[in-house]
Amino acid sequence: MALDKPYKDIPGTTIFDADQLRLGYHLNQFCMSLMKAENRARFKAGERAYLDEWPMSEEQKLAVLARDLNWCIRLGGNIYFLAKIGATDGRSFQQMAGSMTGMTEEEYRDMMVSGGRSVEGNRRLGEDGDAQPQHQPQGRAGRKEAN
């Protein structure tokens, strides 16, 4: 019997399950290595060379170099591990989370100060909330990238 995945119909959300883990094991373990100051320094001194020490896919390495967290997550990354890259870059959790929405830092911060993203329309794929695929990217940062 296949694993039951009742969470597959939630928009804009990837649950870190066993399949994601298999996909992202080395990507996440690379992130874990950045918890040591000397590794952070080595990574910063030569990102590509550091990544090449890990048995990651080429696409995973490119996603890390691009700091594209949505891409990393599609390739099996988990946000708590990916956060170590952000920490190495001196970025906050809010900057990292916001970067996945296509909003600028200011737009995302304003959304949070105004009470956060509403769950309405964002519970299931097929609804019409702002996290749905048809409404991406959500902000000026994403539109800039598209141009």
Add this chain to the structure above:
Amino acid sequence: MARITASVYTSHVPAIGTALDLGKSGEPYWQPVFKGYEFSKKWLADNTPDVIFLVYNDHATAFSLEMIPTFAIGCAAEFQPADEGWGPRPVPVVKGHPELAAHIAQSVIQDDFDLTIVNRMDVDHGLTVPLSLMCGQPAQWPCPVIPFAVNVVQYPVPSGRRCFNLGRAIRKAVESFDAPLKVQVWGTGGMSHQLQGPRAGLINREWDNAFLDRLIADPDALAQVPHIDYVREAGSEGIELVMWLIARGAMSDSPPTVKHRFYHVPASNTAVGHLILENT
């Protein structure tokens, strides 16, 4: 005999720790968050227990993907604040209570909950931010702390029902410890938040407040809520709230006294919720 006197519930947002550590707690953004804990700091000073049993989750800090224990009990004499990538938080070393921890492990494992015994472990913001919120910035924490880490990172996480029943087993274990210790059980994490993907920033004020209501008055029914409801309604990281049910299950079956209740949006990406419940 030891007894559980009270339980504390609080979010453990890393940015709260950063705000404190960098001296930003007086800034307009952070003021309302810390104001919600003013009563709590005084309450804890007046009601300092002998031991805090602190339920939290490790955020890919002590446990990488090599080993992922569902429930891990810290039995060491001390635990170092972890370097999560930003450098370790400048907070005191956490002193454990190896005797009580070993006693709880023995009792709870023999009660059919398969705990992982951990004798060396660094503790991350999940454990140190609640201590900071409740104690401020002391030179040392007010009492020993038993870290109890729950996997809420790798799916599947334990169900609310299992957490609630585990809390009951912890209560039984504490009550059979042969020393007159006052023990508090803290449940941390949550409330609604999502840190990943285009749905990042999700907050569900209504769901959170209903959770607080039910945690106080009807925890048995709340414990039946399935995992998927947390994720759908409170965000992928809102699932941390199952840990609150461990602390609630550790409380007496009689209705508790609500000493304090606080809710605020936002702290960084997260809704902050906080309760103090005393056994009557």
